Structure formats: C-alpha cells, structure tokens
Amino acid sequence: MQAEFPGLEPKPSKADPLDILIATMLSQNTTDKTSYIAFQNLKNNIGTWEEVLNAPISKIRNAVRVCGLTNQKSAAIKNLLKQLKQKHGELSLKYLDKMSNDEVYKDLLQYKGIGVKTISCMLAFSLGRDVFPVDTHVHRIINRLGIVKAVTPVKTFEQVKDKIPDGKKFLFHTLLIRFGRKICRAQKPLCGKCRLYDICEFSEKEKYAMLSSAEPVENNFIILEHV
Template sequence: MTGSFLKNLREEKTNGAARVEEILAVLSRTYPDAGTALRFETPFQLLVAAMLSAQTTDRQVNKITEKLFKRYREPRDFALLTPEELAREIKGCGLYRSKSKHIIAASRILVEKYNSQVPQNLAELELLPGVGRKTANVVLNVAFGQPTLPVDTHVFRVSHRLGLARARTPEKTEEELLAIIPENARRAFHHQLIAHGRVICTARRPRCSNCPLAYLCPSRSIQEKRVTT
C-alpha cells in the first residue's frame, strides 16, 4: 500500500467518525426525551407489549394493554389462559391469533424455566416463542438498560437514507450500526431514529426541508426530487 492510499484511508475513517458524532449530536438536541411509547410496569409487560406491536401501532397496543394488564399481570396469569381466551382480549391487534399462542407459550416457559422472570440475554430471549431479534433487543434496551440497537422499520429506513448502513436485512443493518455507533449512545440512538422516522424522515414524502440532519444526509436531493415529481 502506498503512503497516499493509507493517508486517504485514515482521513476517510476520521471523517466518517466525525460525521457519526455530528449526527448523534443533532439527534440528541432534537429528540432529548425520545423513548418507547409502549406502556408497561415490568419487564414481562414490556415483553408482551413488544410481542403485540408487530404489524400494530404502539398507540393501538397501549389501548389493548391498558385493559389487558389490569386483568393479567404476571406470566402465571397468561400461562393459565387458552389461546382463544387471550385472542379475544387482543383482537384489536394484527395477527392476534398467532400472538395469543406465542404469548401463552412464552409465559409458560418463563414460569417453568425462569421462575417467572424475563431472561436478560439475547440468546435466551430469542428462544421464547414469538420473540425475534428485534423484540428481544427492545426488551434488553428498554427494560434492562442494555446498549442494544433494535432495528425496526424506522431505524432501517433512516439509517440507510443517512448512509449509516447499506445492508439489505435488519440483522446485517444492526451489525453495521453497532460497528459505528458508540456503546454509550446506542440506547438513545435507537429511540431518536424512531422519533425522526415518525416526525421527519417518513416513508412517504419525507420532510427534508425541515430536517435538522439535511446538511449531513446524502439522500436529501433524491428524496426531495421524489416528493416534487
């Protein structure tokens, strides 16, 4: 390798790190109080809410859990239900029949294997029925304060538009983000990117002219052109 090549490589890495720091700073200023919209009192309740949130808005999940958690609070309560009984309680969310089966099965495992406690590591959480990587990471991030970086549709979209990730899957996108986002910033970054995706960087007609990150965004001109055509 030539000296000029190594110099350019170091400069590119330095500039990339500086850009990431700037993005994190802007997000922190813009969304200082960003956090989960799901309502819960215990890690188990968050687990249930996160399982319900697939293909369902957080607002709708909160409507369901507001009543649900008054009647059923602990894993043992859910473990005693039949899928039909729980399905009636959560009928307002998408895929409610399969979700009812998964929640009951997961609750029974928690009772039998974990003394009704939610595991605090990714591998064990992912073994629970109906719990994928994103849901597990949400529980670890929000309930247990771990520096995980769940990739939902907003995180995936915004990170790609900002040029922070290029992978085609959420799992690979998570790997790319973990490689560049400092550990102490990951929890907040996840929530801030979701907030930005909901308010500014929407799937359709993103508000690029109002975006505080526009000067750092390689997709700005592309998105603006799509909106005007």
C-alpha cells in the same frame, strides 16, 4: 450533551421486564394505541401472567385480537410463559439482570415470536441498557443515508450494532426516531430541508427535495448537533 435531552437516556424503569417484553410483542405491526389496549385486556380480563398461562388460548386470543396477528401473538405469549415456567420455575425475567446484552439476545431469541427489536426494547426500556433498537423507521433512515445496505431491520441491526459507540446507542436510536417523524418521514421526506442532504445516498432525494422545498420545518439539525 445528554443533559440537553432529559428523558432520552435509557434508565432502568420500574416496569417489569416481562411486562415490557410482552407489551413489545403485542406492538408488532400495529399502533401503540391498539397494543396498549391488548395489553390492558390481558391484565384486566385475565389477570396475572400465571393466570394468562393457565387460561385457554381462546381467551388470550380474544384479549389480543384488537392489535392483529391474533393467532401468532397469542401463541407466542402462551409459549413464552410456558417455557419460562418450565425452565425457571417462575414467570419472571429477573435472571436477565446478571447477563450481558449478547447473552440476553441469545437467551430470548430461542422463543418463537421474539426478535431482536423486541429484545432491544426490553433491554432499553426495562433494564436501562444502552442498546440500539432497529424498527422500521430506524431501518428506513439509515438505509436511505447509506450507512448500511440491508433489506430487513434485522439485517440492519446486525450490520450497525457494533459500529455505534457505547453510551451513544440508545440516544442515537431516539434521535433517529425524532428525525424520522419530523424530516426523514416514510412518505414524502423533507429532503429539501434536510442538513444531511449532501451526504445522503437516497436515490429519490432530488425529487423529494423539489417537493418539500416550500414546506415549513421546525428543526432540521436534530442529528447533526446532538450526536
């Protein structure tokens, strides 16, 4: 089944886990574009993570300002680098390779500004682990469907992480993201075109079904056929 979706399976990438972790920290509450610019600013204007650690906080703030939450993000990055250096003697997350997913969550949750979504993204995109990152989109969809009832993405993650079969977690995440872009959109979901309509528990689905019944749709069976 996964062969039908080349690129959706998590694979260990060449990306350094510390790079991915910091890039994901920068991506909170902003767009991919601005967080990418902030990451490039850190690398181009300051240099290695060792140089970022030794740079004045004002310089780190200037580098990441473009992606918002400047003070929190710059302090969290500085704190992460400082503690990594103190604990491990180097600025590297290679020690995570030998840890289970649960051990990685426990280890990295100790750092301020790093949450389960950030850790999940690093696990999936750098270490190739089969995990289920819950961002606002995944949170929205599975709560609308009624799979869980949770008020925050963190609580959704806690409720759902052990319910998805091993080997399907990251694929399910990826398909939900695609489903959220095309059908179960944050604004004006296409409930009138949705194959999950009958089982969905979203209280406003009838209203959005009427609004979306005339809208064209590319593919409305993404989840049903492929998970």
